[in-house]
Amino acid sequence: MKTKTLRLITVSLVLLSQMAFATERKIEVDSKHTTKHTTKINGAKVSYSATTGTQPVWNSEGTPTATLFYTYYQRTDVKNTEKRPLLISFNGGPGSASVWMHVAYTGPKVLNVDDEGYPLQPYGVKTNPYSVLDVADIVFVNPVNTGYSRVLPNKDGKMPSREQQKNMFFGVNADVKYLAEWINTFVSRNNRWRSPKYLIGESYGTTRVSGLALELQNSQWMYLNGVILVSPTDIGIKRDGPVKAANRLPYFAATAWHHNALEQNLQSKDLMEVLKQAEDFTVNEYLPALAKGAFIADDEKQRIAEQVARYSGLPVTEVLQNNMDISPAYFWKSLLRDREVTLGRLDSRYLGIDKTVSGTRPDYSAELTSWLHSFTPAINYYLREELEYKTDVKYNMFGSVHPWDRSNNRTGENLRQAMAQNPFLNVMVQAGYYDGATNYFDAKYTMWQLDPSGKMKHRLSFKGYRSGHMMYLRHDDLRDANQDIRAFLKATMPSETTPAKY
Template structure:
């Protein structure tokens, strides 16, 4: 069954004006490459999740962002999966999913994590040809409906011309969309409209964000409560950024070491005594050293006693796989870019940034950083053809508009980022709200120990630590690409959702 809707008077006129506009960001004068401003198409599908047959609908479309005068300022492209073999959605959870960047489309988690279809990749996440999709047997669609949202200029989402048919200036676009707080504000409005249109106000609601998307959903948790009066049951932070929680100086430098230990262990570069231990045991040791010895040593800077400096260097070498001499030459402070370049320098290989299992080759073995990031080029191999194929040929979204894997959103206004503390306040105000952090041990961009540290700092009082949890995986930034972790991480979300659904007779109070 296919249904189509076009809403709000004047939308078709605005679409025509968009195709005729000139100047910054104007669309070419071809109807098929102007955005679809406000319409949707729904189809029915069947899949198998955890061996059980599941019926669902996939709604794909665009929904506008409105200004105070009721004029559409942008249109956001989304894909909404809803299980159709259930009687009512009033108790059925709704998961609202964002990726990060900022400037990244929702393609990553959509096509590799929680959705009903995933990439054609091998069990470790490396691309295979022919490019395309396959059934995701671990999707959370059995327990929750999911909407994947593309912020402005990502996917097929675009800025729209004003009522006079003119595109707003870049400064105006930045103030409307391209900054920590502007992003949160317009997306909260959009979510409220989506929930209203789809009759989901009674449903338990969850936000999931990956990478910069964690900054986004942390801020949205408070914005939705305080300006949309929408209360959540859960927030899932996948490979989180700092969310405005400071970790500068010695903390920033030292927190890298447990990740270094993970990557070195994976590539068999640790001392034999350490290498023969299980990864988790290695990380537990590295974390204790980092907190109890490494941070205090770095805090002493150039005034650290030489004997103590050399002792710390030996331990950093022990956990990082780098030579003691190299650690000393870097004054105990190893940058991630240097680590990616140096760990396998003798083998003429570099490590991936977002997933250090991936290897690259540089023009020269000398230098202090890799020429490129091997994991990202690998991922783009499979994600780009898969999403373009899937949306057009399986879901029937016909357009010549370019699908932006990474859109034009910079410069991004990062000022006044208090999203971590906003999340804490949202939790304090809402006794139902729970938070789960998911991170891959081999992620060198948003490393897992930084994720733990940020989780510890969200609520320094410790009064809500029973509502904060951490899950780690033996893969990288997109830990779900590895089959074993795809299965486990989806199950962790499934368990998190079930655990955070209160009984009908449980009031929201302390």
């Protein structure tokens, strides 16, 4: 009887242990699942595979320290990959998943939104008729703690401390270092060493891919054909003081024009004509005036303030009250105060409503709350039900990666050096005119400063769009921006007889 009781207790403990293990919520360290699909891109049928999976990050001892979730789209009716580009895609944050460009820009599916990018129900995805999958294979990568990517316990089964995780993953240079190793493994596993390779990054992702361009060359001996910077950050190129203040004005002018808030002689012009005037004034008059600070002559200050008011849509009294240095938050709150609405940060076409009309900044980001309406259900549905990747791990739209180490950010200089070392490497910048977070004129300024010698400026190009941070949410810009990528890919793949030399 006693033996039987002990046996029952043992069996119960084993079952409880198995149940606990079975319900433990964790991601597989190394996995993949492939599905087959067809779509139409620019009217032509395209067959492709979609591989979702995880691939480890290893330390120098060969122990997995994290696993990254990715989605890899490969055209299946093209057998020769040596001439077919591989586009490696990152979003930003830092701490943002790859969801944004994955299901809204270059991939074979896009959100169910209207032509201007506003959410529609039922939430989900629809065919992207402009995807670049017809001309390039694409892998969307989720850095550590974003999407389903996670830090792993060490070989003793313990999670690294927060400080250890920061040193390993959560900083400008740590991020670039481990991702370069991960890309090397991905390229090797998928036999893509001979393919022309491109990086595309959005927002903080532009910092990431700028640093990766040199890290891949110097540490992985992997040379790229192109880098695409979508809504770029400063990539370590300083834009402080008067430059920071002045560079906002063309964006203010674009936004005021969109909301019909400019004086009639400007409002009646096309946006591009307004922006040309605003840019010329910014560089030739506004910036020099701000540089004079408190010692600017009163009559000049009044004249400049009146012009700033003219292009920004704000009253001249408010321009002067802000010492001609108008913060974006103040602009978002003040421009349409008489209409009792606020402007979105990442896309200032979007409007919000605040608790009070008074104040100096909006209560919330109108555009981000709108986007999360559609992105979050869409990616969870799409990965599980269409791509058949099943897990109980939560998909992190935004992951825990802070505090992020921003020290020693030389990514812009690293990109310049990578271009200098690699005659095949070209860079394209894409930006939306209504983006108030990483404004388009800052993007132009960064491009102008990237190569002070001017010897590589023919390998740098800029494309602007009549939308915001995620310009591809607007139907016309989804079409045009993808076409700009197609043209960039075609222009940056040299012929077989073109050597890499100066």
